[in-house]
Amino acid sequence: MNPLMYFSLCCLLYTVILSGVYFTKEKIESEENKIFSKILIVNVILVLLEIVSSVINNNLIVKMIVKKFFLSAMLLWGILFIFYNLLLVKGKNIHFIKKVIFILYGFVVFAIFVFPIHFNMNEEGITLNTYGLSQTIFTTFFMLCGLVILFIILFNFKKITIKKSLPSLSFIFIMILTGIIQIMNPQLLFITMAITISTSLIYHTIENPDVKMLEQVSLAKEAAEKANHAKSDFLSNMSHEIRTPLNAIVGFSELLKDEEIPETAQEKVNDIIMASNNLLEIVNGILDISKIEANKLEIINKEYEIYALLDEVTALTNARIGEKGLEFRVIIDQAIPKILYGDSVRLKQILINILTNAVKYTKEGFVEFRVSTVVKDNVCRLIMSIEDSGIGIKEESLDKLFSKFERLNVEKQLTIEGTGLGLAITKKLVDLMNGKIIVQSVYGKGSKFTVSIDQRIIPVEESTLELKPVAQTTVVDAKGARILLVDDNEMNIKVASILLKKYHFNIEAVTSGLECLSKIKNGEEYDIIFLDDMMPKMSGRETLLKLKEISTFKTPVVALTANAITGMKQEYLACGFDDYLSKPIEKLELERVIKKYLSRLDSQNVKGNHASKINSILDSKINVENVMPLEDKTIDFSGKRVLLVDDNEVHTKIATSFLKKYNLSIASAKNGSQAIEKVIYNDYDLIFLDEIMPGMDAVKTLDNLKTIEGFATPVVLMGASSEAELQGKVLKCGFSDYLGKPIDRKRLEQVLVDTLQR
Ligand code: ADP
Numbered sequence: 001m002n003p004l005m006y007f008s009l010c011c012l013l014y015t016v017i018l019s020g021v022y023f024t025k026e027k028i029e030s031e032e033n034k035i036f037s038k039i040l041i042v043n044v045i046l047v048l049l050e051i052v053s054s055v056i057n058n059n060l061i062v063k064m065i066v067k068k069f070f071l072s073a074m075l076l077w078g079i080l081f082i083f084y085n086l087l088l089v090k091g092k093n094i095h096f097i098k099k100v101i102f103i104l105y106g107f108v109v110f111a112i113f114v115f116p117i118h119f120n121m122n123e124e125g126i127t128l129n130t131y132g133l134s135q136t137i138f139t140t141f142f143m144l145c146g147l148v149i150l151f152i153i154l155f156n157f158k159k160i161t162i163k164k165s166l167p168s169l170s171f172i173f174i175m176i177l178t179g180i181i182q183i184m185n186p187q188l189l190f191i192t193m194a195i196t197i198s199t200s201l202i203y204h205t206i207e208n209p210d211v212k213m214l215e216q217v218s219l220a221k222e223a224a225e226k227a228n229h230a231k232s233d234f235l236s237n238m239s240h241e242i243r244t245p246l247n248a249i250v251g252f253s254e255l256l257k258d259e260e261i262p263e264t265a266q267e268k269v270n271d272i273i274m275a276s277n278n279l280l281e282i283v284n285g286i287l288d289i290s291k292i293e294a295n296k297l298e299i300i301n302k303e304y305e306i307y308a309l310l311d312e313v314t315a316l317t318n319a320r321i322g323e324k325g326l327e328f329r330v331i332i333d334q335a336i337p338k339i340l341y342g343d344s345v346r347l348k349q350i351l352i353n354i355l356t357n358a359v360k361y362t363k364e365g366f367v368e369f370r371v372s373t374v375v376k377d378n379v380c381r382l383i384m385s386i387e388d389s390g391i392g393i394k395e396e397s398l399d400k401l402f403s404k405f406e407r408l409n410v411e412k413q414l415t416i417e418g419t420g421l422g423l424a425i426t427k428k429l430v431d432l433m434n435g436k437i438i439v440q441s442v443y444g445k446g447s448k449f450t451v452s453i454d455q456r457i458i459p460v461e462e463s464t465l466e467l468k469p470v471a472q473t474t475v476v477d478a479k480g481a482r483i484l485l486v487d488d489n490e491m492n493i494k495v496a497s498i499l500l501k502k503y504h505f506n507i508e509a510v511t512s513g514l515e516c517l518s519k520i521k522n523g524e525e526y527d528i529i530f531l532d533d534m535m536p537k538m539s540g541r542e543t544l545l546k547l548k549e550i551s552t553f554k555t556p557v558v559a560l561t562a563n564a565i566t567g568m569k570q571e572y573l574a575c576g577f578d579d580y581l582s583k584p585i586e587k588l589e590l591e592r593v594i595k596k597y598l599s600r601l602d603s604q605n606v607k608g609n610h611a612s613k614i615n616s617i618l619d620s621k622i623n624v625e626n627v628m629p630l631e632d633k634t635i636d637f638s639g640k641r642v643l644l645v646d647d648n649e650v651h652t653k654i655a656t657s658f659l660k661k662y663n664l665s666i667a668s669a670k671n672g673s674q675a676i677e678k679v680i681y682n683d684y685d686l687i688f689l690d691e692i693m694p695g696m697d698a699v700k701t702l703d704n705l706k707t708i709e710g711f712a713t714p715v716v717l718m719g720a721s722s723e724a725e726l727q728g729k730v731l732k733c734g735f736s737d738y739l740g741k742p743i744d745r746k747r748l749e750q751v752l753v754d755t756l757q758r
Contacts, residue, residue, distance in 0.1 A: 691719025
């Protein structure tokens with residue numbers, strides 16, 4: 001037997017095993033796999049034919065035919081190998097080339113079968129080699145196949161990875177080696193072995209991920225997604241659950257504060273409230289981050305007033321700075337368009353997070369808040385930078401800054417509370433808003449965070465916003481201050497009185513200049529006089545001149561007139577009026593005047609007997625955080641009816657205790673349907689709806705309430721979700737306002753003032 005036969009038998013065994021493994025395995029349906037299966041089958045046939053051809057020695061014709069099949073099969077293998085390489089570089093689109101090559105292959109096979117082949121045998125009848133035109137045609141085309149493969153690899157070297165080109169390169173290498181060996185010893189023909197090695201290399205380099213493995217991966221992915229959902233649901237439930245007892249803790253502590261308890265107990269109550277509020281912040285942070293991770297956090301874009309937002313953020317930071325003695329510099333570019341379109345709630349959250357950190361991590365020096373803008377077409381890029389002279393961040397820690405639960409400079413900030421969630425949330429929010437955040441810091445010297453976010457500009461005239469200037473959110477309380485209204489028109493007096501009543505003035509009104517003069521001459525003292533100009537007999541200007549003749553007269557006099565043409569203000573001021581208000585009186589202008597003259601009064605001699613109180617109110621810029629101390633307020637809402645809707649009795653109890661002091665008449669309902677029933681049969685001035693109730697939640701209840709004919713009562717959403725989330729629901733679902741749980745009494749009062757005093 002030809003010794004080469006042993007190699008052929010080994011090749012046959014190997015290819016059969018390989019085919020067994022390959023064809024029994026689950027594979028993905030890829031083009032690569034399709035070509036490879038053909039290559040493998042042809043390889044098995046090829047080895048079989050080689051063995052058969054070497055075994056048949058007595059029948060030369062059969063041997064010749066088998067040999068010709070063998071050559072055709074080998075050429076077919078070569079062609080399939082070309083296709084495989086073409087697929088790697090060109091992808092699926094090789095149909096045309098395939099067709100051309102197959103036609104060519106048909107001609108060559110035809111030639112191989114038509115032309116003769118001869119065997120060179122030794123005395124024992126063993127074939128040493130073959131020759132003849134048929135063999136020459138085969139050799140030429142097979143070498144051509146090798147060349148084509150070489151060119152494909154060389155010209156597409158960058159496209160094919162080394163791993164993928166390995167079968168082809170080794171095929172060419174073994175071919176050259178086989179050629180050299182055959183020239184030296186024509187008996188030794190290793191071509192079938194070379195082919196088998198290349199086939200085996202394709203098998204090992206082909207992308208053939210196990211289908212089962214793919215299934216497992218996709219199952220694992222599904223399970224991970226489910227777990228993530230479960231985690232965020234759990235966290236959101238937990239947050240709600242934690243808030244429920246927190247509400248009771250904070251609520252009852254607040255109530256305890258109002259009672260006569262020893263000072264030491266007061267301190268402890270304050271500590272309880274502070275600790276609960278810290279816990280609340282942590283719960284909010286966890287809730288936000290889990291929402292972001294579960295892709296549940298929505299960006300809700302709406303029109304908003306940027307200056308009001310910046311003002312609120314600044315005021316909050318001022319409150320945070322408190323007694324710390326830091327210099328807070330606020331530099332806001334006045335070129336920022338008034339109304340922008342974006343998610344103001346999240347923007348506020350971003351700024352508050354960074355500003356809070358700046359205050360938290362700065363012991364002395366300054367915090368600078370700078371907002372500038374670049375306007376292009378209808379887009380405004382807000383560039384907001386917050387710089388501090390605080391502890392700074394080490395350079396190597398900068399890349400960990402935005403990772404969740406990561407707190408840096410641990411040695412320096414042992415006493416500073418925090419969870420390491422703030423900046424992770426900030427970064428995600430900035431990303432969600434397609435913005436950018438940059439941090440610069442020098443360890444020990446300070447840090448600078450710069451955020452840039454693009455917002456669409458809404459021209460003021462196109463805006464649907466009822467322009468609510470910043471001052472409107474402030475609560476001006478002028479209790480005790482005396483006002484004299486001078487107007488000949490009773491109706492005007494009525495309107496002005498209604499407007500002024502809100503600020504708790506003691507209002508007196510007269511219908512002529514003469515009456516006004518006589519009041520002053522009789523020694524009556526007022527904090528401000530609003531004087532109408534166009535009055536019969538004695539005009540406002542004439543009255544003012546007479547008033548000024550009284551030596552002791554120093555009261556600010558504000559001209560009140562329907563004459564609102566431009567230049568009038570200057571004219572009135574020139575006449576000696578202290579200020580000017582045009583009719584109909586604009587609330588904002590009125591508040592400006594009140595603030596201006598009441599604060600000035602304080603430094604002088606104040607007429608009203610509550611002067612010091614007025615000063616304390618006006619001193620502080622009043623906002624959500626900064627309303628005057630509750631103890632001092634006795635806002636009376638008697639006659640107003642409030643409906644509290646909450647399934648939790650403890651919450652209702654706390655809220656009722658808080659609301660009682662305002663003399664409101666309070667009704668309660670345990671669920672949405674009870675609330676709807678009550679609203680159908682009674683009139684309410686304000687409704688508080690708990691966010692989550694069994695059966696019908698706040699949103700559904702509101703939707704149902706809206707279907708009641710003539711329903712226009714303000715509805716406030718009351719819930720344990722994070723502030724940003726509640727704000728989001730207010731915007732989306734049409735609530736009038738929101739009130740977080742645990743209920744903050746200052747916030748509750750603000751809600752009452754905003755909704756009931758409207
Ligand atoms: P927290 O303040 O709750 O720890 P943050 O995510 O807000 O978490 O901040 C992460 C960390 O980044 C902080 O622990 C602090 O080490 C560092 N850091 C943030 N802001 C500043 C700053 N302005 N100055 C110095 N370090 C800061």
